[in-house]
Every structure is written in C-alpha cells, then in structure tokens.
Amino acid sequence: MAPDAMPAGTLLQPRPSDAFLLGSPNWRSTKQLRTPGHIVSTAEKFGRSAQEIALRLSKLGIEGIEAGLYSNDHWRTYRAEIALLATTDPHSTGWHPQSEVMPYHHLATTARRIQLPLADAIKVAEHYDIRVSPPPPDGPIKASNSIGDVIAAARHMGVGLDKFVTYTGEIKFADRIDNLLLEDIDDTNKPIALGHLHYIAQELDLDIDEVTQYVVNVGLTPPNVRRELSTDDLELISVDLDGRGPWLDTRLPVQPHHLIKAYADLYLPPEQVVARLTSLGFRMAFAELPDLTGFPDLTLLRQASTGLYLDPDKPVTLAHLVHASRRRSEPITDVAERLQKLGMKVPDLATTVRNAMARVPREN
Structure with a gap:
C-alpha cells in the first residue's frame, strides 16, 4: 500500500x-x-x-x-x-x-426576507448548479392538513417524509399521534420500524392494535412482525440505545457492534441481548459472540472528538482509523479489519489512503 x-x-x-x-x-x-x-x-x-x-x-x-x-x-x-x-x-x-x-421552502422564504424576486432567487441557484425542489402540490402544507395528506404529497413529489419536511418547512399537526409518526419516518413505502410503533403507543398510552390500525388508515405499512415490547426493549432496539429513533430494522441482521454498545450502556450480557432480540424477530449477523472482556472495542466504536458512537450507517473515516490505530498502538490495517468484523462500514483501506495522498496539493 x-x-x-x-x-x-x-x-x-x-x-x-x-x-x-x-x-x-x-x-x-x-x-x-x-x-x-x-x-x-x-x-x-x-x-x-x-x-x-x-x-x-x-x-x-x-x-x-x-x-x-x-x-x-x-x-x-x-x-x-x-x-x-x-x-x-x-x-x-x-x-x-x-x-x-x-x-423550495428555503428559497422562497429567503427570497421574501431579502426582498428578492423568486425568479431571481431561482436563477442564483441555477447559476451555481444547485437544483431546487418542486413546490408542494396545492400550495403550502398547513397544520390543518392530515398526515395522510402529507404522505400523499410526499409520494407525489417522489421523496421521503424527511426530505418533504425539509423542502416545505416545519409541519405541526393538531393530533400528537401525527407529529410522533412524522418524527422517524423517511421512506413511506417501507414498513414502520417496530420500535417506532411501540414508542408511539407508550407515549400516548394507547393499545398497540389501535396504533397499528391508525398507521394502516393513513396509508403506511405496519412492521412485518408483531411483538409485545417493554420500555427496556425499546432501549435495546434503538440504534442509540436511548429508547428513541432511529430504530433497528427487523429486515436487517443485527451487527456485533450493537451488542458491545448494549453491554457498555445497558449492562446487558451479549447472550441476553441475542436471546431477547431473537425473540423480537431480529436475526444476528454473526455466529460467535464478540469478546467483551475489558471492552476492547469501545475505543474503536467511539469518536475521539465527542465520545459518541460512530454512525453505523456511514463509512468510517480515515481520520478515525488513524486515531484509533495510534491510541491502540496497532497497525491501521488491523483496526480497519476489526471494525469490519464488528459490522461497521469500512472502505477499502489502500484505496482510501491512495485517494487521500492524491489530494495533497502540489505545484503544477
């Protein structure tokens, strides 16, 4: 390399x-x-x-x-x-x-604030090769609209709910269940996360069947598994182990790094975590349990600058690999290999280093 x-x-x-x-x-x-x-x-x-x-x-x-x-x-x-x-x-x-x-919401409201015609604001964005989202159909979405209307509008625009809210501005509904539903849904074509459904039920003190039926009525798909969940279960199946979204997806295997974080934060032995997650309809991405003696992998999974866990949905950066390698006095290749085994997304190390060195500025 x-x-x-x-x-x-x-x-x-x-x-x-x-x-x-x-x-x-x-x-x-x-x-x-x-x-x-x-x-x-x-x-x-x-x-x-x-x-x-x-x-x-x-x-x-x-x-x-x-x-x-x-x-x-x-x-x-x-x-x-x-x-x-x-x-x-x-x-x-x-x-x-x-x-x-x-x-579009940002462009239109900013143009009004600085007293710039909307057509001129669009020209500015276009000049710098920035695409502007289409305006929401039938005018702005107001608090009086139902979440069903918002879901239909998002599908019409071909975007997820998270992008739709970003495009149109903050949306607040009269009914709290609609606001809670909106909190953690991006793709309206995918089933709602098991944790999200039960979180809403617990927050509103509703029967899970009531929430499930409401989800169906507004045009969303409930989870593909049905289980009874406790407050402890909600913590366990949340990505950040805090009982709130984002949530583990029952359609995807649970990676070893989640067990390590659950042991460190919730004091749950890996055998107990595997047993409970399996009973809730999750499957594991590994056959052997990770070694948790002395928490050897926590330094790999935490960001050095903040102490927070790495985002499992994002590639591990070269800067993190270098820092972890120095802290552990291990070759960077060993660090990258270990993170991959823990289920983190690690780009090819040789390619990453080569690309980084190619960006070092040089005289022509």
Whole structure:
C-alpha cells in the first residue's frame, strides 16, 4: 500500500491565507469547502474575486470546483448569494452543497426576507448548479392538513417524509399521534420500524392494535412482525440505545457492534441481548459472540472528538482509523479489519489512503 501511495511532484507552497480558505479555526469538511456559499462568502470577506478563491481551493486539493461559475470581480458583495446558499439544516452552520436539492421552502422564504424576486432567487441557484425542489402540490402544507395528506404529497413529489419536511418547512399537526409518526419516518413505502410503533403507543398510552390500525388508515405499512415490547426493549432496539429513533430494522441482521454498545450502556450480557432480540424477530449477523472482556472495542466504536458512537450507517473515516490505530498502538490495517468484523462500514483501506495522498496539493 505505501510504495505507490505518494504521487510524484513538489508540494504546493502554502500561503498565510490558505488557513482561512480551509475554514480555520473551525476546519470544514471537503464537502463544505467546495460549496458556492463558502467560496463567495470568503471572497466577500477578504475582497478577493470568487474565481480566485475557487482556483486556489482547487490547487489546495479540493476537488469538484468549477471555477468558471464564479465572478472575477474584486470587492464584490454577495448579499443575495450568501443568504440563499446558507444551509437549511438546523444542526449545521455551513453551506448548501451542489450535490443536494435545495428546498423550495428555503428559497422562497429567503427570497421574501431579502426582498428578492423568486425568479431571481431561482436563477442564483441555477447559476451555481444547485437544483431546487418542486413546490408542494396545492400550495403550502398547513397544520390543518392530515398526515395522510402529507404522505400523499410526499409520494407525489417522489421523496421521503424527511426530505418533504425539509423542502416545505416545519409541519405541526393538531393530533400528537401525527407529529410522533412524522418524527422517524423517511421512506413511506417501507414498513414502520417496530420500535417506532411501540414508542408511539407508550407515549400516548394507547393499545398497540389501535396504533397499528391508525398507521394502516393513513396509508403506511405496519412492521412485518408483531411483538409485545417493554420500555427496556425499546432501549435495546434503538440504534442509540436511548429508547428513541432511529430504530433497528427487523429486515436487517443485527451487527456485533450493537451488542458491545448494549453491554457498555445497558449492562446487558451479549447472550441476553441475542436471546431477547431473537425473540423480537431480529436475526444476528454473526455466529460467535464478540469478546467483551475489558471492552476492547469501545475505543474503536467511539469518536475521539465527542465520545459518541460512530454512525453505523456511514463509512468510517480515515481520520478515525488513524486515531484509533495510534491510541491502540496497532497497525491501521488491523483496526480497519476489526471494525469490519464488528459490522461497521469500512472502505477499502489502500484505496482510501491512495485517494487521500492524491489530494495533497502540489505545484503544477
């Protein structure tokens, strides 16, 4: 892996301003650094042309930037662009990626706020190759609409409920059961998670059969298994072991990392976890139970910066592999192999390292 990992060429000489381009002091991801919002806001802040910023970021190894989209004018203001290109994600302070559809709701409400005609706002998005979601059918979704109406509208637009809510803005229903249903459903064509159904029943003190029938009435599919669940069971079948969504999927095998986290957080022996999950209709992705003596794998499963568990639905990053390797004084290949055995998504290590080294900036 090592001999051919480092491409030939002289390393690019850094500039003092490069740290600002890369998001110092809160270093941004490559995905954020290539966004039009980051480029034009940086250009406005430092009085440079947006094209100059785009070209320098490309030289610094940030791929996927089309410099021709950006103005070569210095000291230009980007008031409308900065407002429109800001992310709608409440958990982020970043910029909207070109790879994601911009919610129509965000575009329309921002255009009204900055007193920009909607047609001009759409032109801004289109100029930077950002697609805008279609407006919701028959006008905005209001609190008076039923969840059945929302589900039908989402299907009409061809998106999941999570994307639909992002596109149309926050939705609040008069009935709490509708709001709870909306909390943890993305794909309306898939059965509702077993945990989600029972969570609603416990929150509203309803019989599980009542909730199941309501789910069917609004056009959703109930879980493919029927079991009685306790509060402890809800904790066990939640991905974060907190009794709330997201939930384990009865259609997918349970991975070893979930047993390790259940042992650490819920103090449940793996034999008991396997027995209970199996009785609830889950199947295991392994034949042998993981070794939990001294919690050897917790350092692999926790993020070093936050102490939180890695997201099992996302690929493990090279940065995490390197950090875990150093903490455990083990070869990075052993760390990657162990995480794979625990059921985590680990990209091919040789390819990951080679791609990372290829992004190291070099002189032409």
